[in-house]
Amino acid sequence: MTRITQIEDRGAAVAWSPIKSHADVIAVGSKDSGSIGFDDCGGELELYDFNITNGDAASPSILGSVTTTSRFSTLSWTTASPTPQFGMGLLAGGMVDGTVQIWNPHSIMNKSESLISTISKHSGGAVSALQFNPHATSGYELASGGSDGEVYISNLERPDAPHTYSPSSTDNHNQGAEITRVAWNTQVSHILASSTGNGSTTVWDMKQKKPWCELKCENGGIAVSDMAWNPSEGLHLVTASGDDRNPVIKLWDLRASTTMPLAQLEGHTGAVMKLAWCPNDASLLLSCGKDNRTILWDLFSLKPIDEIAILDPLDVESSNTEENMYGGGLGSSTKLRYDVQWSPLRRGVVSTCSLDRKVQAHSVVGAINKSGRAPGWLKRPSGVSSAHGGRVISFGASSKTVKIQRKIEEPQLKATSEKFEAAIANRDYIGYCAARSQNASSANNASEAQIWGFMQIIFEANAREQLLLYLGFDPVEIGKAASQFQEQKEDISNGVSQMSLQSPTQPMSKEAEFTVKQALMVGDFEAAVECCFRSN
Numbered sequence: 001m002t003r004i005t006q007i008e009d010r011g012a013a014v015a016w017s018p019i020k021s022h023a024d025v026i027a028v029g030s031k032d033s034g035s036i037g038f039d040d041c042g043g044e045l046e047l048y049d050f051n052i053t054n055g056d057a058a059s060p061s062i063l064g065s066v067t068t069t070s071r072f073s074t075l076s077w078t079t080a081s082p083t084p085q086f087g088m089g090l091l092a093g094g095m096v097d098g099t100v101q102i103w104n105p106h107s108i109m110n111k112s113e114s115l116i117s118t119i120s121k122h123s124g125g126a127v128s129a130l131q132f133n134p135h136a137t138s139g140y141e142l143a144s145g146g147s148d149g150e151v152y153i154s155n156l157e158r159p160d161a162p163h164t165y166s167p168s169s170t171d172n173h174n175q176g177a178e179i180t181r182v183a184w185n186t187q188v189s190h191i192l193a194s195s196t197g198n199g200s201t202t203v204w205d206m207k208q209k210k211p212w213c214e215l216k217c218e219n220g221g222i223a224v225s226d227m228a229w230n231p232s233e234g235l236h237l238v239t240a241s242g243d244d245r246n247p248v249i250k251l252w253d254l255r256a257s258t259t260m261p262l263a264q265l266e267g268h269t270g271a272v273m274k275l276a277w278c279p280n281d282a283s284l285l286l287s288c289g290k291d292n293r294t295i296l297w298d299l300f301s302l303k304p305i306d307e308i309a310i311l312d313p314l315d316v317e318s319s320n321t322e323e324n325m326y327g328g329g330l331g332s333s334t335k336l337r338y339d340v341q342w343s344p345l346r347r348g349v350v351s352t353c354s355l356d357r358k359v360q361a362h363s364v365v366g367a368i369n370k371s372g373r374a375p376g377w378l379k380r381p382s383g384v385s386s387a388h389g390g391r392v393i394s395f396g397a398s399s400k401t402v403k404i405q406r407k408i409e410e411p412q413l414k415a416t417s418e419k420f421e422a423a424i425a426n427r428d429y430i431g432y433c434a435a436r437s438q439n440a441s442s443a444n445n446a447s448e449a450q451i452w453g454f455m456q457i458i459f460e461a462n463a464r465e466q467l468l469l470y471l472g473f474d475p476v477e478i479g480k481a482a483s484q485f486q487e488q489k490e491d492i493s494n495g496v497s498q499m500s501l502q503s504p505t506q507p508m509s510k511e512a513e514f515t516v517k518q519a520l521m522v523g524d525f526e527a528a529v530e531c532c533f534r535s536n
Contacts, residue, residue, distance in 0.1 A: 048359075
């Protein structure tokens, strides 16, 4: 895996831009205090452009920033735009003081007033989990979970006056431990899941305003450190264990069981801290843990494909210097990654955040190829192929069926073709040619009528006789003409007796020559010879 670029000296929560025109932009909210000492000076929200596609990826550029009254715990970004002034959607931050703050990213970039509203619903700690609904029709819904064990939904159709409510219609909706993650279902817009620090994950039905099911993911009060929905299957869920003794990732199929996971991924030797399921290929999952490993998993084989190295070759020299400090015991732990996310628009690009205050962007395309399969985003979203007879075969990304249709661009040509094929199948060549000749005559197309008439005669049993008649050579009429011609000559015996081999041959008259040629054309050789004798 290749590191593309990085932002230095930022211990932060991040959120990728979902706006296509700003696909390289990432929001960075500071998780640590901006002061050098023990004073809490609040935080800072910054928008950076990674410049991944601009050929200057080594130098991220800052697009805008704003100071905040509190530090960040989590960030989420939506494309929802209530009015044109929110052209870059809405950006929400879960703060350590228990508030949720809503910003206008467009205003941050323009260096104007950007804070829209503040939601103060959680109490007793930080807002630890936050996510906007990924469905276009519900993009204004923001789910938040806090260290107080509460989950709330905020409707931001009016960002300046958000409406906040609980996912449960009863008063007993506290989950009894810190909410570690909230995640909207990728297929059903009214389904929300929340995981907790006591080892359970609750799936909420927002229409029914009650829990749909509860997963007992961990025992003994072990935290579910993270959780994610399958991007292409609405009943598949993955959870991560925060247990250093058994750091496993569990795959759940809610149709099969809510007590027994479908499979487990084992590879980490320390608690798993963060999961990220690839939005463009459901077979790829990223995880980072306390063992300083960031693993790319193949969910077909349930095995690791590769890892994102902690040390980039460019950082080896500096890391050696760091490891010499304090006996070399802190070098690797400070590089521990606590967050990993896929870019929603730049396929094969992920971001990581580490304790050494670095926000990095990596390309995992090369590592994915080690699975032996092409990445899912390289598959054709749709395709079409044509065949004889006007048949068109097609498939699309939104359907699992292959369609076979007949597209007729020229109905008249199709009808003519079907009649021709029927005539060939029935061997009715004469009838077909006669019909085409008649149609051409009706359309006053004399030349085409003659062609089809000629072709009709070719298939007749007595084709030679019919062809002569069609060309205007009637044997009976020509025979009569020859007889009449002979009657105008002298008796044949007189003609023969007067012939002399020594006398020169007299030229044949044009009339006699014409009669001889017609007799030869129709095959009446006797008449032709007789005519020659009569013409001397």
